[in-house]
Amino acid sequence: MKLVSVVLSGGAGTRLWPASRQAFPKPFMKLGGSTLLAQAICRGQACGTDELLVITNQDHLFLTKGVIENLADPPRTHFLLEPNGRNTGPAIALAALHCAAVHGPDSVLVVLPADHLIPDTEAFVACANEAAEIAQRGQLVVFGILPTGPDTGFGYIEVEHVVRESQAVLRFVEKPDLPTAQSYLATGRYYWNSGMFCFTAQTMLDALAEHAPRALHAAKAALKSSKAAGEVTRFDAHEFGLQPDISIDYAVMEKARNVTVVPARFGWSDVGSWPAVAQAHPEDASGNTFIADVVSVETQGTHVQVESHGPKVVATVGVKDLVVVDTPDALLVAHKSAAQKIKSVVDTLKARGHESTQLPAAVHRPWGTYATLKEEAGYKIKRITVKPGESLSLQYHHQRAEHWVVVQGLALVQIGENEFRTEPGQYRYIPVKEKHRLSNIGSDELVLVEVQCGAYLGEDDIVRLADTYGRA
Amino acid sequence: MKLVSVVLSGGAGTRLWPASRQAFPKPFMKLGGSTLLAQAICRGQACGTDELLVITNQDHLFLTKGVIENLADPPRTHFLLEPNGRNTGPAIALAALHCAAVHGPDSVLVVLPADHLIPDTEAFVACANEAAEIAQRGQLVVFGILPTGPDTGFGYIEVEHVVRESQAVLRFVEKPDLPTAQSYLATGRYYWNSGMFCFTAQTMLDALAEHAPRALHAAKAALKSSKAAGEVTRFDAHEFGLQPDISIDYAVMEKARNVTVVPARFGWSDVGSWPAVAQAHPEDASGNTFIADVVSVETQGTHVQVESHGPKVVATVGVKDLVVVDTPDALLVAHKSAAQKIKSVVDTLKARGHESTQLPAAVHRPWGTYATLKEEAGYKIKRITVKPGESLSLQYHHQRAEHWVVVQGLALVQIGENEFRTEPGQYRYIPVKEKHRLSNIGSDELVLVEVQCGAYLGEDDIVRLADTYGRA
Structure with missing residues (x-):
């Protein structure tokens, strides 16, 4: 059996503001020492697979790669990069198409949202193994959560009678209102829909062909016009956007008759608030x-x-x-x-365009991070970190000069045509309009204090002459 | 009539933490655009006096001077600087002795705590004029506040019956418990003691001689051993400390028979919480x-x-x-x-020795302020402001180098034997063990960003070679 972890790293986590922000959403929040994303990936690895497929917004690629690189044992990873937000339907369709092509139609996909908390990995693995076995018999498996109350934040799954063993699903229902949720609970026939699934690539493709042929067709078209380079598949924004914005529940699960629920015999939270x-x-x-x-x-x-x-x-x-x-x-x-x-x-x-909904206090870039410590008329102070081996773009500014003090690590500072090895405690000056570049040539993180001086200090005053990350 | 404002700038304002701190207590808090201290001083000036006596801790001299210098029309000021905290008894005894000597025994003192809020200055002045008139007839006048509830945070003043006009005080009582405060209110015979007083120097000295001869004697001894230089009188800590730690209420008001209450016909708050x-x-x-x-x-x-x-x-x-x-x-x-x-x-x-109880986020110095923006292993970033015409001490550090960037104003930077005029956007480097000095030679506030680098960055790594403020 070829098992593939499919990690869906979407959702903004608005309800977890101000810790969660558009450019730093819920999967990157740390809970119990590691990010929810890292926990989802490790959960997949614990099931015995070393193949990981991550579906995420293209803006989060570098942040996601950073999380994976910092794992003790990083899995083989492929990225499907969404140019704009779509729902779980297109994401799972693309995952099934990708896995069928790369790992074969019989490969088993375990779909894991990147923002769930499951403290007991061992108990999860036992359920996942059971799910994978059932998936190989042509079933679409959903992990059901035994409700602890009439929550209106989840979809519900109806069965003949909750028996706490895997059983056929009679019906998927969307998020109910409170009286409906209460009536569901009273019947003893409902699970919560966790959003975690397990199926073979072929089973899902067959189900899509039968119940959501338009979505499947659009996913094939998006994949056809995509560009794969190494571990990354990038989509054409227009073709990608032609896919319908529908959930996998609506596209497939509510209509298919070969759906089995495996009850979660583990603690679970979607950390939704x-x-x-x-x-x-x-x-x-x-x-x-x-x-x-x-x-x-x-x-x-x-x-x-x-x-x-x-x-x-x-x-x-x-x-x-x-x-x-x-x-x-x-x-x-x-x-x-x-x-x-x-x-x-x-x-x-x-509505006010307030930065606190967009950017975290420390802004993450492919090369590292920056945080603004103080800004007043005429100057701005930043703390900049650069990962070992990484470089910022070769750039210049029209309106500001920069004073740099290295306070940790080892930098190479290019100013004009000259390069300067710069150690902690050493200083470099970047005049207005002078091209410059900062690189970390040490083995530890580089930390730099930057004092920008000038009448205009906006982030948009930057002319990139060359960039490792394709931003020039 | 010679009228003198006596501003008592004591109290820590612990209950207003974290805005109020030991090194930045309640009188320096801004309320409605200006500090409580500035408001107290202006209140005194509005009564028609241009003579101000401030009694405050010696640590707060520069902060207090800063407040006075920033007034539209700074009054003539003398400072009695307490080397350690004593109560209102010694403070008022010293004020009476000082005023009798400088302004004459018939000078009228209006005693104003520096941390009260009285929005209606005009109404206050009317009461103060009435109080000054009564004071000239040999009375000790206290401003009474009509109670709005059974507050246990104030002392109470008993009269025959509250008539809302000036009348003889029968009894001063200390802060009561709640049932006692409730019983006071029920009688209609009580005011709150505002802590604001009015009397001639001679009346208070006579009262002290009769009711608190030990306190008067100790105050005379403290004044005898004090050193006056210009507008400042400094006390010998030992002699000052020999004064009894008692309130003026306990020392005099509870015992004297010539006490009159003037009811406050103005809104008043001691901003106590x-x-x-x-x-x-x-x-x-x-x-x-x-x-x-x-x-x-x-x-x-x-x-x-x-x-x-x-x-x-x-x-x-x-x-x-x-x-x-x-x-x-x-x-x-x-x-x-x-x-x-x-x-x-x-x-x-x-008990934990936490800085937030001592120092404000911006630390005030005679020459200006500094605030630590970021501190990590190996470096510290400070924002430093220097007032026009002021200088830091000529100093050096054993263990840290400093990178300076001027971001506002005009600096003179001495490094070793050289001096450098330094404008916004310009940088200076201070090597370890090199003597240096920062001065503001412009007419605006100087703002400097300092990045300290070194293994040890404690404030105590400073050797002062010369100092305008007597700290070398």
């Missing part, structure tokens, strides 16, 4: 989850997490069931019961 | 007081204020009656009803 994040952490005696330096007085059930440029202490006094998330450019204070309404904050900020 | 700060700001339709960029959803009665190195947005969702105070190194989230318990947070942090 701040209370769910809190639940994923161990509580103290007062039900608090503090991922920060917190001094608390008469505080109960409160979640605090902090990401800051320097040491920061948080004091909570006389509060209950709050979520406090502090970042350098945005602070959230919410009651857990209102956590779903964070979306409207993000909508408001997006 | 975060809810009081919130009350001092205009509310929005939901009772919120936002001194920050706030996006709120279903938020009521909540106070938010932010002091940050860069732009920062705060989102509040589904919360009620909270206080949120964010600073670069400390964040407070408290329920208004628990605001008194912030003191225990500060106690905990003090």
Whole structure:
């Protein structure tokens, strides 16, 4: 059996703002020491496969590669890069087409969303093995979650009677309203739809041909016009956009008759909101989850997490069931019961064009990261990190000069036609309009403090003359 | 009549942490555009006096001078600098002795704590004029506040019956417990003691001689051993410390029979807690007081204020009656009803030796300010401001080199025996162990970005060779 992990790394995670942002979405959030994306990939590897297919937005390629490179044992990976957001239907159709071509029509795909939390990998693997076996018998397998309440955030799966063993699915239903969800629970006939699936490439292609021929046709056309280079497949934005924006549930699962549910015999969370994040952490005696330096007085059930440029202490006094998330450019204070309404904050900020919905406090680039520490009229201070072996583009600026101080690692600094080896404590000056390039020639991360001076300091004042990452 | 404003600038304002700190206490907090201290001084000036006596801790001299210099019309000022914290008894005894000697025994002192809020200056002046007239008849005048509730944070003043006109005081009582405060209110015989007083120097000296002869004697001894230089009187720490640590209420007011209360016919707050700060700001339709960029959803009665190195947005969702105070190194989230318990947070942090109880995010020095923007192993980034005409000490460091970039204003940088005029966008390098000095030779504030590099970056690695402020 050829097993392939298919990791779907989509969703913005708006409800986890300000930790999750458009350019740094939920899969990249750390929970329990590693990112949710890394956990999904390792979960796939634990099932015994070393083949990984990642479907993600093209803007997140470098961030995703960074996560994979930092794994103890990185799997063989191929990337299908979405030029724009589509739903799970097109993503799974493309995955099935790709796997059928590369790994054969009998290859078994385990579809894993990149933003789920499953603490017990061993229990997951047991279920996945069972699912793979059933998938090889021509079934479309879905992992069902035993509901803990009438949640309206999930689709539901109806069976004859919940028996906690794999069984035929009678019906997929979309996210219900509360009374409907309550009535479902009362019957004892429903699972939650986890969004995790298992099937052979051929079974899915057959199902698509029967139930969603238009989606399958559009996926084939998108793949035909795509360009594969090494581990990366890039799509033509127009052809890709012609695919219908539909979920795999709607395209296939609701209509197919060969669907089997394997009940999840493991703890599971889609980490869909701040209370769910809190639940994923161990509580103290007062039900608090503090991922920060917190001094608390008469505080109960409160979640605090902090990401800051320097040491920061948080004091909570006389509060209950709050979520406090502090970042350098945005602070959230919410009651857990209102956590779903964070979306409207993000909508408001997006309407204002506020950066905190787009960019994380540390902006990730293919070569490393930068964070703005201070900006006032006439100057801006940045902390820049560069990964070993990486280089920024050869560039110049029309309106700003830059002062560089290396504070960690070993840099090669090109200024005009000259190159300077630059060590921690050493300084280089980049005049206005002078071409320059920063490279990390050491084996450790390079950290540089940059003081930009000029009347205009926008990120768009950059002329790229050459770039390793195709941005020139 | 010679009228003198006596501004008592003491109190730490622990309950206003993290905005108020030991090195940046409550009088320096801004409320409604200017500091409480500036407001107290202007209140005194509005009464028609141009003589100001400030009694404050010697550590706060430069900060206090900065406030006075920035006034539109700075008054003639003398400073009595306390080497260590004493109570209002010694402060007022020293003020009376000083004024009797300098302005004559008949000079009238208006004693104003530096951390009160009185929005209506005109109404205050009318009361102060009345008080000054009564003071000239040999009375010790106290400003009484009509109680709005059984507050246990104030001392109370008993009269025959509250008539809302000046009248004889029967009794001063210390801060009561709640049942006692309630019983006081029920009688209609009590004012709150505002801590604002008015008397002639001679009346107070006579009262001290009669009721607190030991305190008067100690104050005379402290003054005798003091050193006056220009506008500043400094005390010998030992002699100063021999004064009893007692309030003027306990030393004199509770015992004297010539005490008159003038009822305050003006709004007044001692801004003693975060809810009081919130009350001092205009509310929005939901009772919120936002001194920050706030996006709120279903938020009521909540106070938010932010002091940050860069732009920062705060989102509040589904919360009620909270206080949120964010600073670069400390964040407070408290329920208004628990605001008194912030003191225990500060106690905990003090026990840990946490800087956020001592130093503000921007540290004030006689020459200007500095703020640490980022600190990691091997380097530290500071933003330094220098006032026009001021200089840092001539100094060197054993273990760190410094990279300086001027980003605003005009600097003179001494390095070794050389001096360099340095403009915005220009850079200077200070090697380890090299003597150096930074001066502002322009007419605007100088702003400098400093990147320190070295294995040890503590503030104590400084050897001062010469200093304008007597710190060498």
